[in-house]
Amino acid sequence: MNKFFEERKIKVETFRDIRGRNKQPNKVAIPDGLFIKCDKCNEYIFGEDLKTNNYVCHHCNFHFRINARFRINITVDEDSFTELFSGIKSTNPLDFPDYDKKIDKYQKETDESEAFICGVGKINGIDIAIGVLDSFFMMGSMGSAVGEKVTSLIEYATLHNLPLLIFSASGGARMQEGILSLMQMAKTSAAINKHHNNGLLYLSVLTHPTTGGVAASFATLADIIIAEKGALIGFAGQRVIKQAIQQDLPHQFQTAEFQIEKGFVDTLCDRINLKDLIYRMLRIHGVKKNA
């Protein structure tokens, strides 16, 4: 850089100091939450921009977690979603300490009644039954209410000859309901089987994270299993496995990319292309638009 710019700047600054005009301006307060920091690349992204980009980082393509309601909004056609079975709610069958309080807290936080939201909607005009697990509600865990809603949705799809689309994001079975939660695995699996036997298509999308009882039941029983980019997919947690087998885990263990390589999922897709992929899958498998 040419030194005369620097020299001039120093002179002007010095003069300003002499005149006492170097007051610091009042800092502008930016409202909290206006910018969101990417968990992966640490870049700051303007919140509105992040939303229009479906919560995918502009810089590193990191996929932020999204709630079930937002997932439905970006998946089905505008104004086409009708919610079903929203009245099914959890009880505390085992009198598990503080479980009621916890449910209450999550209901207030997320404005949802349970960790699974389902209903019917259209994908580019094609009618489907759609269900989404909400990882913001008790980590999308499956208790009897979630299991019942999933089963009801599958049965509804079977009854109405609708293809089924479920987005999973779950820590697994909900421990507060013990064996009752584990029983949901069998119940949902049986319902899937009936849907399948009726010759209907089931697409499962595994989003971050899909683990435990959910991964071990309906989420992986689909005709086509799609993993969203950046999703962690597995049954037990990495630490548990490491301690059990006393071995180092392979590179990228339980990532979506890893599961593709091992044949556990069929395809990998980023959020932006997901709807299009689902639509093409539906069309390829002969699902027609209802007039």
Added chain:
Amino acid sequence: MANKVLIANRGEIAIRIIRACKELGYGTVAIYSKADKDSLHVQFADEAICVGDAPSNSSYLNINNIISAAIATGCNVIHPGYGFLSENERFAEIVEKCNLRFIGPTSEVIGKLGNKVKARMIAKSVNVPIVEGSNGTVENTNAAVQIANKIGYPILLKAVNGGGGKGISVINTESQLKKEFVRTASEAEANFGVKDLYIEKYIENPRHIEVQILADHFGNTIHLGERDCSIQKRNQKIIEESPSPFIKERLRRTLGRAAVKIAKSIGYKNAGTVEFLVDKDGNYYFIEMNTRIQVEHPITEMVTGIDIVREQIRIAYDHNLNITQDQVKINGCALECRINAENPENNFRPSPGLIKNLVLPGGHGVRIDSHIYNNYEVPPYYDSLLAKIIVHAPTRREAIRKMRVALEHLIIDGIETNIEMQYLIMHNPSFVRGTYDTSFLVKFLELVREFR
């Protein structure tokens, strides 16, 4: 026949005139000295002719060579710019006799106004107040003392043909007068060829106000408001502004009318400037009339929107003014800072040399009239003006702020300049308030010395 103008000048004013000619679609011929062959006006004119060696006497003041250049290149008009031959009666006369046109009034008018004694008589004849004085040249020291005693000290001792701050002395006492008379006379002779001096009452700390005049060949004479040129060093202007922060609307009209009256009384043609001193009570005194374009003309152009150089050329080609006095409106405020190659910290010693790097300011309301460029070698032979920074804004305060930023962004690397001094003046309370007079710079420089 195509219109073609010879520009008998150099530097920024030559470029200013070339631009106006080109905008009018007229041909341009530049003249230059051997020292100026790399000068910008030489590059920008359609044609350029060398008229002599580096010293002005051999080139820019060389009447024969300049006339020959005009004839040889088929020019029909000569624009003399300012300085050099611009107010030279003989030059104008020769131009006229060669059937060329001189941009300015007739040689006769130049002669009358160029002689300051005659000029004062003209003003007096149309009842425009003048500064009391000797009513003619003063023969010797004794006569000078007599007149001085009559009008009272302090007095000014001035060369009859003087200008540019040379051949002029302020005298406070009789003993000083006796000492200075001979010295000033010889300075006058050295600079202007004539040693005649005259005396006038010295008005303490007046403001220097001048009124721009335009007159065509059809009897239309208008004025374009005033310029305040009170910021001077040794009677050389360094900052000018229009309108003056000191002049009220009523005085503005009075000065305008007085200027037009003087111009009309002698059949003045083309652009001219009537200079007044205005004291703190608003009394005004005619001092002289400049029969040429002024260095500081751009500020008047900015506030009136009238291209004075263009009008000069149009008038020379017998076009009439298409503006009436009623249509002249003063909009906002314009300031001009002269950027000179000189060192204000070393008694304004000239600083010619190579410009290694040049960065010019810009933006809305910023105008730069200059002839310098990167790697341009400023020759030591001519005046030290490098550039004129002109700003125009709705109010005076905004114009000052604009000028500060413009000066901050102006970088001329390689030679010493007065940019910093100008920047400091733009922050001086007296300047910012607009309460300064012609003694401003002396006081300002003392202030700078104190704070060093």
